[in-house]
Amino acid sequence: MDIIIQVTYLIATILFIVGIKKLNRTQEARQGNMISAFAMLLAVVATLVKSGLITPVEILACMLLGGAIGLVWARRVEMTQMPEMVAIFNGFGGIASLFVAFSDYWTRAVEQPSMSTDTITIVSILLSVLIGGVTFSGSLTAYGKLSGKISGNAIVFNGQHALNLLLFAIAVVCGVLVAIETGSIVAMVVMGVVSLVLGILVVIPIGGADMPVVISLLNSYSGMAACTTGFVLNNSVLIVTGALVGASGIILTQIMCKAMNRSLVSVLLGGFGAKSGSGGSGPSASDMVIKEVGVEEAAMIFDSASSVIIVPGYGMAVAQAQHVVREMMDLLEGKGVDVRFAIHPVAGRMPGHMNVLLAESNVPYDKLVEMDHINDDFSNTDVVLVVGANDVVNPAARTNPASPIYEMPILNVDKARTVIVSKRSMAAGYAGIENELFGYPNCLMLFGDAKSTLTKMVGELKEL
């Protein structure tokens, strides 16, 4: 029987790899996800058989409960809330790893103390608790920030890094105590609590627009937590799949950091945007001359254009303007205008956030062009519409060495003949710096809530 279980695990592992591989291609991605889900089912069935089903009622009850919650949640969530959802699910993976490790520890330390526990196992348990705990509370903090339940700004205070270091040292000391004497339950519990506190402290200094990096990193942590749990249970499926997730999270983290021209360390140390206003010698709001445009005039500009590029940002998600944007695209295309979307890698609050929103509103994905492929086209474009994006189109990144976002790769919208910026007010972007684009002679500001102004503009376009 054992060999059948092992072979099933092997097949599941292969299917996980095939599933992830298929996620590389848009046409096959859905199939890949199904394959990976099937692999999970295989692994679960094999494990149920392996466990000998001593406690079928408890297991079934827990799985039904968890499955029902997960399913309802997944069906109800709004696409604009995807970052929150991924954050909280990451956290659940982390807390599950923490509890598995704690359960295994409890068996060894209290319930069956006669069981011999070697150093490798106990260190794996400790790492599972630490990584699982940080993943859980860190993810919940990220969730709080994303959903606006706690301030999305960077929260920094004096001695923050020293405190983190101290807590980490306490965790290490407790870990050593447990490693020396498995029965040191107090030390184990303290370590669990410290890891939870650390998770919160590590995420609160990180501001809203750095969230794509944090979510990617927490995603990676949840994989690592599964991986260490695999070492606790001597189970290679957990190790392989945990490593796959860990690697994917790290790659996304790197992509996000590169797109913001920031190092992972500087993101983690946090506080970016907290000391705002020091935008260097760039023009400030007071001496910048901006030109406002009305809905009717904007509609006429679009009507006479032959090529349009739309640049969406987090503001589009907040205003839920993706559907009206698509409606506008349809109208303009009906008039023979070439419409495309330019997607900055860190637009929104998680990697690929804009793509999901626009897919939801039925924009075909081949209309969404990534930054490197569209940046040269702005100079031959008649009109660029910026919806709720700010820092990713700020030319200061190219021109002003004193700017905090200097050398961040941006979308060169300022090269287009006309730029129309749909924005609620003149408030600065996340980085807390003025956007000199707004003062450029070819830039027109369309003030107001993106959804209502664009809806009005679509109405005007229909009449033209």
Next chain:
Amino acid sequence: MSIENFIFLLYILVLASYCGFELIAKVPPTLHTPLMSGSNAISGITIVGAILCIQEGEYSKYMGMVALVFATINVVGGYAVTDRMLQMFKKKK
């Protein structure tokens, strides 16, 4: 766990990580969110560990049960929402 066994598992870890880097490095930006929620569901593989924890025993069993509920939410919710997202990605008709 014997040291030989540990080294063997380390081999698995190293190879799987390398495999992960190679597989995911080429994912197009359009699929970043589904990749993340899909790999998130995969990280719910802890569900396997949770099942193994729910054996005889008292508190260890309860902890395993808590882990199982969370891991199942992670797995089922993760796959379901990824599927919901991916079915929206359409090419131009």
